[in-house]
Amino acid sequence: xxxxxxxxxxxxxxxxxxxxxxxxxxxxxxxxxxxxxxxxxxxxxxxxxxxxxxxxxxxxxxxxxxxxxx
Numbered sequence: 001x002x003x004x005x006x007x008x009x010x011x012x013x014x015x016x017x018x019x020x021x022x023x024x025x026x027x028x029x030x031x032x033x034x035x036x037x038x039x040x041x042x043x044x045x046x047x048x049x050x051x052x053x054x055x056x057x058x059x060x061x062x063x064x065x066x067x068x069x070x
Contacts, residue, residue, distance in 0.1 A: 003052055005053070005058070006021045008058045012066065014066045024062060025053075028053040029053070031060065032054065032057050037056075037057060
């Protein structure tokens with residue numbers, strides 16, 4: 001299961017701005033590379049293309065960041 005950062009945040013009921021999603025995406029990308037996980041590409045009408053990450057990476061990166069934002 002792969003999701004974009006913004007898509008996964010929306011799924012959790014915590015929409016976020018593009019700047020925050022970009023910063024978290026960099027963290028997801030680094031973690032994905034360390035673990036040898038595939039980073040996907042998804043077409044996006046606003047940004048052209050955005051990366052998607054395995055759900056396990058998003059589960060690790062997003063909840064702590066969302067708690068800090070709350």
